Amino acid sequence: MISESDVERFWSKVNIGKEDECWEWQATKQNKGYGQFWLDYKMQLAHRVSYMIHTSKEFFGNLMHTCDNPACVNPHHLQEGGQLDNMSDMYKKGRQGDGRHFGPHNKKHRYPTYKWR
Numbered sequence: 807m808i809s810e811s812d813v814e815r816f817w818s819k820v821n822i823g824k825e826d827e828c829w830e831w832q833a834t835k836q837n838k839g840y841g842q843f844w845l846d847y848k849m850q851l852a853h854r855v856s857y858m859i860h861t862s863k864e865f866f867g868n869l870m871h872t873c874d875n876p877a878c879v880n881p882h883h884l885q886e887g888g889q890l891d892n893m894s895d896m897y898k899k900g901r902q903g904d905g906r907h908f909g910p911h912n913k914k915h916r917y918p919t920y921k922w923r
Contacts, residue, residue, distance in 0.1 A: 807858075807862065807864075808845065808855070808858060808859060812845060813859055816843060816845075816852075816855055816856070816859065819831060819832050819833040819841075819843070819852075820832060820856075820879055823880075825880070825882055826882070827880070828873050828875045828877070828878040828880055828883065829856075829878060829879050829880040829883075830875075830877050830878065830879075831852045831853075831877045831878070831879050833852075835876075835877060836851075838876055839875075839876035839877050840852065840853065840876045840877070841853065841876075841877055841879060843855050852879050853869060853871065853876075853878065853879050853884055854869060855879075856879035856880070856881050856884065857869055857881055857884050859881070860881035860884075861881070865886060867886055867887070867888060868886070868887050868888060868889055868891065868892040869884050869885070869886060869887070870884070870885050870886075870887045870891065870892055870895055871883055871884060872884070872885060874899060
């Protein structure tokens, strides 16, 4: 699993607050704001490592931030979900973007906005 020294190294990079607050990742982040942590010879997403430490299990599905803060690693703000759950949550909260992530060659009107019931 994850060694005690890796756990200590991980939490040293977190601004830990109260249980109901976001615990901000203070080290390297992706361009979308997700924390990155070097573990087992590869770069891992920090919130996934936090979840693994907290639950003592490795999870390969989607982890959703209930706080909508990608830099948050508070395990109480993370929940398991499938891709459909993640996409539904994104649309429900209006975080789907405007299509620019598909590249500059694509036009916004080519990606219609779907209404979820």
